[in-house]
Amino acid sequence: xxxxxxxxxxxxxxxxxxxxxxxxxxxxxxxxxxxxxxxxxxxxxxxxxxxxxxxxxxxxxxxxxxxxxxxxxxxxxxxxxxxxxxxxxxxxxxxxxxxxxxxxxxxxxxxxxxxxxxxxxxxxxxxxxxxxxxxxxxxxxxxxxxxxxxxxxxxxxxxxxxxxxxxxxxxxxxxxxxxxxxxxxxxxxxxxxxxxxxxxxxxxxxxxxxxxxxxxxxxxxxxxxxxxxxxxxxxxxxxxxxxxxxxxxxxxxxxxxxxxxxxxxxxxxxxxxxxxxxxxxxxxxxxxxxxxxxxxxxxxxxxxxxxxxxxxxxxxxxxxxxxxxxxxxxxxxxxxxxxxxxxxxxxxxxxxxxxxxxxxxxxxxxxxxxxxxxxxxxxxxxxxxxxxxxxxxxxxxxxxxxxxxxxxxxxxxxxxxxxxxxxxxxxxxxxxxxxxxxxxxxxxxxxxxxxxxxxxxxxxxxxxxxxxxxxxxxxxxxxxxxxxxxxxxxxxxxxxxxxxxxxxxxxxxxxxxxxxxxxxxxxxxxxxxxxxxxxxxxxxxxxxxx
Ligand SMILES: CC1=C(/C=C/C(C)=C/C=C/C(C)=C/C=O)C(C)(C)CCC1
Ligand SMILES: [Fe+2]
Numbered sequence: 098x099x100x101x102x103x104x105x106x107x108x109x110x111x112x113x114x115x116x117x118x119x120x121x122x123x124x125x126x127x128x129x130x131x132x133x134x135x136x137x138x139x140x141x142x143x144x145x146x147x148x149x150x151x152x153x154x155x156x157x158x159x160x161x162x163x164x165x166x167x168x169x170x171x172x173x174x175x176x177x178x179x180x181x182x183x184x185x186x187x188x189x190x191x192x193x194x195x196x197x198x199x200x201x202x203x204x205x206x207x208x209x210x211x212x213x214x215x216x217x218x219x220x221x222x223x224x225x226x227x228x229x230x231x232x233x234x235x236x237x238x239x240x241x242x243x244x245x246x247x248x249x250x251x252x253x254x255x256x257x258x259x260x261x262x263x264x265x266x267x268x269x270x271x272x273x274x275x276x277x278x279x280x281x282x283x284x285x286x287x288x289x290x291x292x293x294x295x296x297x298x299x300x301x302x303x304x305x306x307x308x309x310x311x312x313x314x315x316x317x318x319x320x321x322x323x324x325x326x327x328x329x330x331x332x333x334x335x336x337x338x339x340x341x342x343x344x345x346x347x348x349x350x351x352x353x354x355x356x357x358x359x360x361x362x363x364x365x366x367x368x369x370x371x372x373x374x375x376x377x378x379x380x381x382x383x384x385x386x387x388x389x390x391x392x393x394x395x396x397x398x399x400x401x402x403x404x405x406x407x408x409x410x411x412x413x414x415x416x417x418x419x420x421x422x423x424x425x426x427x428x429x430x431x432x433x434x435x436x437x438x439x440x441x442x443x444x445x446x447x448x449x450x451x452x453x454x455x456x457x458x459x460x461x462x463x464x465x466x467x468x469x470x471x472x473x474x475x476x477x478x479x480x481x482x483x484x485x486x487x488x489x490x491x492x493x494x495x496x497x498x499x500x501x502x503x504x505x506x507x508x509x510x511x512x513x514x515x516x517x518x519x520x521x522x523x524x525x526x527x528x529x530x531x532x533x534x535x536x537x538x539x540x541x542x543x544x545x546x547x548x549x550x551x552x553x554x555x556x557x558x559x560x561x562x563x564x565x566x567x568x569x570x571x572x573x574x575x576x577x578x579x580x581x582x583x584x585x586x587x588x589x590x591x592x593x594x595x596x597x598x599x600x601x602x603x604x605x606x607x608x609x610x611x612x613x614x615x616x617x618x619x620x621x622x623x624x625x626x627x628x629x630x631x632x633x634x635x636x637x638x639x640x641x642x643x
Contacts, residue, residue, distance in 0.1 A: 146191025
């Protein structure tokens with residue numbers, strides 16, 4: 098399994114042409130841009146956790162039935178400092194590093210004792226975010242890194258804290274139809290308070306054409322939700338939105354700030370400062386986007402751990418929201434490389450299985466409703482919301498499916514009624530072996546799989562002028578544990594899940610995490626030299642197919 102997880106991957110700086118089998122639809126033009134950890138050893142030192150690996154960006158430029166692949170390590174300050182020192186000198190999620198005290202890599206990097214919150218890594222390995230006309234590699238700290246989506250070059254380091262007071266921010270922002278970003282972050286012990294901050298980054302400033310005007314400068318705080326606990330805010334990886342609401346789960350999987358403040362001197366990693374509190378509730382916060390305030394009703398559910406929200410929408414006076422939920426945080430435990438690399442099958446069995454759960458939250462509660470009554474009258478779900486004595490509402494989900502992760506949807510349906518989920522199927526080990534299409538209406542599923550093949554998160558790209566929700570293709574990168582088999586870009590028909598084409602590349606491809614498809618035929622993958630600046634593109638206001 099070293100092939101999948103631990104071994105350092107070689108970057109492919111020059112675009113390499115893929116061998117295509119099948120026929121790529123002529124309308125499919127654009128770039129699939131993805132991110133994930135690619136290097137876990139620097140000199141004699143190694144990271145402990147798969148999420149620690151240095152970010153390796155890769156892209157498939159698709160044009161006129163041809164595919165060109167390239168990959169490049171994100172030249173983050175973290176990457177550069179590590180490479181220069183020939184050892185790991187910046188701490189990551191599962192690895193605490195001890196740099197040379199004489200070298201000041203980050204501004205406040207080593208003033209651990211005078212700052213409650215230490216400076217974090219800019220190794221942005223999780224996702225790609227489109228912000229106006231710019232693209233950023235993202236992680237969950239306060240740093241994002243601007244990148245050139247064509248050449249994969251690393252550009253400015255952006256500190257969210259310059260624009261909004263957050264120490265952590267999700268890697269899963271939402272986009273509205275105009276491309277405006279809605280994201281969330283946590284502000285830790287700032288002015289005596291710890292809060293969750295929902296913020297909006299407009300797609301483009303009116304004066305965006307003026308050089309150097311970043312939409313980030315117009316970031317505005319939408320709403321702040323006080324944390325239930327000053328010193329132990331919830332950890333969250335994503336959140337949900339509907340047309341009018343934001344759904345935030347304050348789950349009992351929490352960061353311990355005092356532990357974090359002393360982690361460096363105690364010689365423990367950040368991950369050890371995260372703990373699941375199975376005795377606590379999961380609070381469901383619903384924020385009205387029109388008033389920018391949380392709704393008054395208090396909703397909660399049983400303890401659980403959610404990384405990925407799938408989608409949410411409003412129906413008959415309720416919010417329905419779908420998440421992939423676990424009984425505990427054992428998933429993050431499994432991704433320690435020691436577990437992944439040796440006796441993979443034995444050590445990497447999930448003790449808690451990912452389940453697709455649908456929750457229903459009533460938006461209007463009849464004051465006279467009896468205690469114990471179910472406030473959900475929506476016929477399409479068996480999820481319940483029970484009124485309790487103290488005006489709290491206890492939500493119990495409907496279990497839709499067991500064994501999927503990395504969910505994606507047709508993003509045109511984000512926040513709206515929808516029927517299909519595209520995801521990786523998970524069978525008691527943390528890595529997918531199949532891609533699945535789950536139909537919420539019929540509760541049936543179809544899948545794609547092949548021997549020794551490990552497909553990544555499947556991404557949906559709609560056919561131009563698509564009518565049906567599943568009119569389009571699925572893109573997934575597939576790597577194989579069979580050394581004879583080259584990695585490939587898989588293109589499936591999203592309706593039938595039959596193979597449309599695959600594009601093989603003879604490269605050292607990594608198992609990635611998330612990415613986006615950037616539609617457009619105006620880039621020439623072959624000719625763009627790695628050092629050229631991106632061509633000016635017209636602002637068409639089109640949100641990425643995230
Ligand atoms: C460095 C660092 C963090 C990094 C977390 C990461 C890198 C999480 C990755 C999660 C993934 C990939 C989930 C997939 O479902 C924290 C804990 C936010 C805070 C402390 C500093
Ligand atoms: Fe994620």
